[in-house]
Amino acid sequence: MKKSAELVFIPSPGIGHLVSTVEIAKLLLSRDDQLFITVLIFKFPFSSDGTDTYIESFAESSISQRIKFINLPQKNMETQDSSTTNVFKFIDSHQTNVKDVVTKLIESESETRIAGFVIDMFCTSMIDVANEFGVPTYVFFTSGAAVLGLMFHLQELRDDHNKHCVEFKDSTVELTTPSYANPLPAARVLPSVLFEKDAGLGFLDFVKRFRDAKGILVNTFTELESYALHSLDSDGKIPPVYPVGPILNIKNDDSDNQVDSKHKSDILKWLDDQPPSSVVFLCFGSMGSFGEDQVKEIARALEHGGFRFLWSLRQPAPKGNIGFPSDYADHTGVLPEGFLDQTARIGKVIGWAPQVAILAHPSVGGFVSHCGWNSTLESLWFGVPVATWPLYAEQQLNAFELVTELNLAVEIDMSYRKDGPVVVSAQKIERGIKEVMDLDSGIRKKVKEISENSKKALMEGGSSYSSLGHFIDQI
Template sequence: MKEPRELVFITAPGIGHLVSTVEIAKLLVDRDDQILVTILIMKFPFDDSNPKGSEEDYYSSISPRIKFISLPELNIDTKGMGPSAFFKIFVENQKPIVTDLVTKLTESQSESKPRLAGFVIDMFCTTMIDVANEFGVPTYVFFTSNAACLGFFLHLQAICDEENKDVSEFLESGADLSLPSFINPLPHGVLTSVFPDKEGAHAFLNHARRFRETKGILVNTFLELESHALHSLSDGKVPPVYPVGPLLNLKNDDDQPKSDILEWLEDQPPLSVVFLCFGSMGSFAEDQVKEIACALEQSGYRFLWSLRQPPPKGKIAFPSDYVDAKAVLPEGFLDRTVGIGKTIGWAPQIDILAHPSIGGFVSHCGWNSTLESLWYGVPIATWPMYAEQQLNAFGLVRELELAVEVDMNYRKDGQVVLSAQVIEKGIRQVMKQDSDIRKKVKETSEKSKKALRGGSSHSSLGYFIDQIIL
């Protein structure tokens, strides 16, 4: 009988990182009954979103071989601190807590005999490699974005190190950038959007530098979607890359009554509704909200719009639902669109994208949202807003031809207001019924399901398991 092996997953804060981490843990314990997983969950001090109580309670019924531990919340004064500096301090301060927890875990293992086989760390938690080294076990990275983005960070880091360049040279040059993981040169504006400042750029490249110390990189993608990018990462200079996606939580709670959102969708014709949603951090100022509203009215399409209120200026926080959205919408908008549109706050995105009435998705292009949309065969109109979303949008539109664009200008400051005419054009394109993009997205949907169900991602996960149980 094989000896049980324990993997410790360390996930970055945020539901987008946690959901895909849980999904890969589920796949691992389902595939091999000798694998046990402990997931350590960090939570931002300003994150009060927790719809079903503690994470342990919410996920406890998933599997008896997956254990969840929420790390203590840390109070960090964020005043005058940029996001990159805050996140670095936040994760660094978790290291002694993680060390103590894993020490207790390994002590308890002496009785039941599971062996600590390694750490699987989120892409933004590379400082935890130091903790894994203390225990003498290998580290694997779980890269929650895509392979092209992974290649972007790794190749840019290699150029900086091998040619003794500072990333600021690229940020200030104004030149397009050719990288092996992309077929087309990246517009310079993509670079400055991914790296909003020099501090953030150095932080990202330091993560990439440490990726190379690990024993392997798990990526939430699949071979049929990103064959070019994945091939570029198999040059022997990068740890083994395992495409194991799409990792999505598609489970519906059938015992719960349908929300008024889903009831409204039930009354809409097939493929008739355009869905607008911009992620857990996505929100717009009032002037942009009004332009979106005008675009929706002018387009004449039925719509479902997740409209969130921005956090106060200068405060690191998540957007929230409006108490009354009328204050930021054009006068009479809700009355004029009552028959064809619905404006909501937080959105049950998976349930919405799965609904047959949804014909198009105006999205920020977060990678989880992208994979969900492709899984359900819903074309995307790209409106990237922050982080690597600019890379995702470029890949979808220019590299893979799986999306249309609303905005692809990659503005660093994000302050330019898009006009109703530009937005309306994107809506009309994504809702076109007989477009080549819609057909290609449908084909990709089938490929994504086959990849997990005995296909390329199923095999790739098997190769990773072979490393764990050696």
């Protein structure tokens, strides 16, 4: 009889990483009934992001018998600083805790073998722990294949050619890289962390450790990123890459209490009263917010353009404080005088947004987005074209890929930086929205085709279905 296998999943702190991890865990469990999964949770000491509530939701689920969650002992951070360097240190500090937990797992489960670790892209220090147990490590890369290829290329430039990304800052250099067909305008689209000497070096150090993994699971699918995936496959110096996406949490109702449920119901009822494909949805992710000057430019664009709109407007955390944006108690003060009255018939300003339910609604015809990878995959899944407005991290790269590489989106501003001095003008915003809402555009047709392909990829015989099967064969 085949012995059961157990995978130890180690996501980065934060609900966003946990949700993606659990979604791929659920896919694996649905494909192999001899597989068990343990997810190790470490949480930042200064934030409450809904992780506990999310985990509790699995108590009565059909997979609850084969997936378990273990909270690692709480650790303090040196400072309440969410910089990349400090986050890496926080993750590294849990190595001993992870070792202790896995030791107990092995001792308590004689009928099940530990088949390997599946670690989040930011948890590469856990490869050392896996090596101590003599088991392989697989990386779960939650961004796209083009970004993965670029990271490897930049790490190679640094280590083999002594060329560091700091050199690209404020330059007009165009970077040729194997995973993009077009040259990258480096200063405009590379993640800001790469322009910081110490943090950039640390970032590329963990990318270098990807090469020590036995394989890399990527949240993408062949039909979307064939060019980038081919470049990774032909490299010869990169572990096997498994495109297994789109990994999405599309069945969750985005609400875990009655207040959120009523809020969601009100939003969907409003959408029910709008014509098909007539509403532009503006939403910038869990960390997305703008200062008052930028908010007013968005409002002017919406009012002048006469668009039907649903706008998720969030209040920034106080300057110098770590935290997520929150809902305004009253939007009136931050919006231009009279805006809400002037747009009352055609628009709705909200706080938190049940994004999946909104994108799935037939009234939504366009999406002004920060281009986080999950949001990108969700918009493609539901066939809603995007007007790109990235804010931070790899979002500028995602926007570049959508607009320039794949011709699947229009640009509002591709090089905007959340902490930069630039305010995007109302005219520019209005022009981008008008373009994305064109019902006869070639981009809209291409997005519909990719939407169909994203669903086929996960079906039996589809590209991602087969790729996940190859991964299961490995373990």
